[in-house]
Amino acid sequence: MSIITNINKVFDHRIRLGIMSILMVNEYADFNTLKELLGVTDGNLANHTKSLEQAQYIIIEKQFIGRKPNTRYSTTKLGKAEFKKHINALEKLINK
Amino acid sequence: MEENNYLKDISEIKDLMNKSSRFISLSGLSGILAGIYALIGAAVAYWLVANSGRQYLILDGKIFRLVLLDLFLIAFISIVTAIYLTTKKAKKNNVKVWDASSRRLILNFLIPLVAGGLYILIILGQQKYGQTAALMLIFYGLALINASKYSIGKIRYLGYIEIVLGLICAMFPGYGFWLWVFGFGVLHIVYGALMYFKYDMK
Numbered sequence: 001m002s003i004i005t006n007i008n009k010v011f012d013h014r015i016r017l018g019i020m021s022i023l024m025v026n027e028y029a030d031f032n033t034l035k036e037l038l039g040v041t042d043g044n045l046a047n048h049t050k051s052l053e054q055a056q057y058i059i060i061e062k063q064f065i066g067r068k069p070n071t072r073y074s075t076t077k078l079g080k081a082e083f084k085k086h087i088n089a090l091e092k093l094i095n096k
Numbered sequence: 097m098e099e100n101n102y103l104k105d106i107s108e109i110k111d112l113m114n115k116s117s118r119f120i121s122l123s124g125l126s127g128i129l130a131g132i133y134a135l136i137g138a139a140v141a142y143w144l145v146a147n148s149g150r151q152y153l154i155l156d157g158k159i160f161r162l163v164l165l166d167l168f169l170i171a172f173i174s175i176v177t178a179i180y181l182t183t184k185k186a187k188k189n190n191v192k193v194w195d196a197s198s199r200r201l202i203l204n205f206l207i208p209l210v211a212g213g214l215y216i217l218i219i220l221g222q223q224k225y226g227q228t229a230a231l232m233l234i235f236y237g238l239a240l241i242n243a244s245k246y247s248i249g250k251i252r253y254l255g256y257i258e259i260v261l262g263l264i265c266a267m268f269p270g271y272g273f274w275l276w277v278f279g280f281g282v283l284h285i286v287y288g289a290l291m292y293f294k295y296d297m298k
Contacts, residue, residue: 017105021112026196029116033196037116087109090102 006089008082010055015040015048020075020083023058028074049073057082119197119247123181124295127288130174135281137170142273170280197246205243208235229272233262233279254287 011017018038022029029037035045052058057079062071075083141163148159186193212235216228237258244252258279265275 014105014108017109018112021109022116025113025117029196033116036192037112087106090106094102094106 006085007093008086008089010051010057011083011086013048015044016052019045019048019052019073020057020079023073023075024080024083028061028072030070030072034073052079055079055082114248117197117246119195119201122247122251122291123178123185124288124290124292126174126178126181127284127291129177129181129288131281131284131286131288133170133174133177134284135277137166138273138277138281141166201243201246204246205239207239208242209239211235212238226269226272227266229276230262230266230269232276233258233265235262236279237262251287254283257283 011020015038019034022034022037031042031045034049035042038045040048049058049060053060056076059074059076060071061074062069064070144159144162144166183193192198212231215235216231219225219231220228237255237260240251240255240258244250244255261275261279261283265272265279268275
């Protein structure tokens, strides 16, 4: 039972898992980088980043580079900890 | 059934982590060519010194400057070749050459290399040239190890070997030339060939 409780519902989606994986190993990533790596549409990516932000797992920063708007994403401490827990739970499920 | 999905998740996570943080388009062929350039350059340097009428190299202007120019040319042509072949490979694989991962790779490679290069120039200016080959090998090895965190292809091991060679070279400065030839020529060819068959032939 305890294994199941560590599976995080917020991460129970391919794209959200992908966003978190990229942000775990990078200080930050911008919108286009995420889009290219994950191969998703703008709207789809925006939705998933929003729900990760609502869970306070990532921070969304909007800024301007010259005149171009640029959005970049990074993980919070909470997000990192939750992601690690989730991965551990996945591994335990597989090795069971 | 569920288990298979989780396994797929995990492998996808690993793949994304690698793709987003490591630059994987370094061309093995450019390693082979860099090694060949180094061998040719070393042969030219050897010929220059052998025909200078002395059996050793001193800081007496012309010959020394030609050897420095020779070294500079090896480095320059190797870099141009690497950029060209890597760009070509990246295009073939449909990935960007100039992105966050390649920028990080180059920056981290250049920090020890530039520091070492400047140090060598400074001590050359102070007439201390016995350790030049050793220092080049050591700093180049450190640069490779530093860069290896941002690339795949195990350049870390090439870095370790270069450092060991550099230290041996520091103990036996008389063999500096041959150790340099081995470190920059032969090793690049061997390593480039290994990478070429492992990653590029696919």
